[in-house]
Amino acid sequence: MCGRYTLVNSREALEKAFGAAFPEGNESYNVAPSQKVLAVASSTEQTKAGWLQWGLIPSWADDKKIGHKMINARAESVDTKPAFRHLLERRRCLVIADGFYEWDREGGTKQPYRITVDNEEPFAFAGLWDRWEGKEETITSCTIITTEANDLMQNIHHRMPVILDEEARKTWLDPHETDKQVLKSLLQPFDASRMAIYPVSTEVNSPKHNHAALIERKG
DNA sequence: CCAGACGTTGTT
DNA sequence: GTCTGG
DNA sequence: CCAGACGTTGTT
DNA sequence: GTCTGG
Numbered sequence: 719m720c721g722r723y724t725l726v727n728s729r730e731a732l733e734k735a736f737g738a739a740f741p742e743g744n745e746s747y748n749v750a751p752s753q754k755v756l757a758v759a760s761s762t763e764q765t766k767a768g769w770l771q772w773g774l775i776p777s778w779a780d781d782k783k784i785g786h787k788m789i790n791a792r793a794e795s796v797d798t799k800p801a802f803r804h805l806l807e808r809r810r811c812l813v814i815a816d817g818f819y820e821w822d823r824e825g826g827t828k829q830p831y832r833i834t835v836d837n838e839e840p841f842a843f844a845g846l847w848d849r850w851e852g853k854e855e856t857i858t859s860c861t862i863i864t865t866e867a868n869d870l871m872q873n874i875h876h877r878m879p880v881i882l883d884e885e886a887r888k889t890w891l892d893p894h895e896t897d898k899q900v901l902k903s904l905l906q907p908f909d910a911s912r913m914a915i916y917p918v919s920t921e922v923n924s925p926k927h928n929h930a931a932l933i934e935r936k937g
Numbered sequence: 938c939c940a941g942a943c944g945t946t947g948t949t
Numbered sequence: 950g951t952c953t954g955g
Numbered sequence: 956c957c958a959g960a961c962g963t964t965g966t967t
Numbered sequence: 968g969t970c971t972g973g
Contacts, residue, residue, distance in 0.1 A: 721956025723956095750972090790945055790946080800952050922957095925956080
């Protein structure tokens with residue numbers, strides 16, 4: 719599954735990699751739920767890059783705290799769950815990253831790993847977003863979709879975030895594509911041969927920590 | 938009909 | 950808002 | 956995801 | 968144990 723990731727590339731590097739304009743923001747070695755994530759969101763009106771709050775707060779929520787529980791959505795059921803099915807048709811997004819963390823909890827210990835794609839190139843998670851209008855604030859938030867683990871990740875975990883390649887990204891962001899079966903078919907485990915994994919320090923466990931040493935190979 | 942949930946992960 | 954359960 | 960709090964009253 | 972915050 720996916721509950722922590724990195725975005726350490728500069729804005730310029732990301733714009734070059736995706737051929738799109740991105741807003742200003744800070745790099746992070748430890749992006750955690752509840753924080754702002756860089757996303758490209760589509761709707762019937764427009765497709766736009768911006769910073770969204772990680773942890774989906776549905777428009778109907780009467781308490782924004784529900785977002786703490788909605789950091790991921792299962793690909794297998796995203797087209798049927800009441801909280802997500804409507805968003806699959808109308809509010810899809812990409813969440814921009816260049817690595818993500820996953821913990822292996824064998825034998826009572828928790829060993830974190832960092833996983834990268836295409837020799838540490840930036841990539842995109844598949845996500846859904848929504849806008850919540852509270853009494854005193856409006857929050858635009860998102861969730862990251864998960865699927866079963868590929869061969870690379872199976873050893874440490876049975877789930878992984880959905881990563882979309884360039885072709886799939888176009889379809890995912892196409893507001894005219896509303897066929898839920900077509901969209902759902904994009905939500906597959908990523909090609910393991912294009913990914914790499916290495917252990918990192920447990921210092922990453924705390925969301926308060928955020929510095930370059932977090933992505934160094936440990937041991 | 939109204940009330941209440943709406944989610945994932947992992948562990949037992 | 951929409952679905953499920955009672 | 957993990958870490959850290961989880962409570963009230965009253966006083967500074 | 969469970970919820971909140973980052």
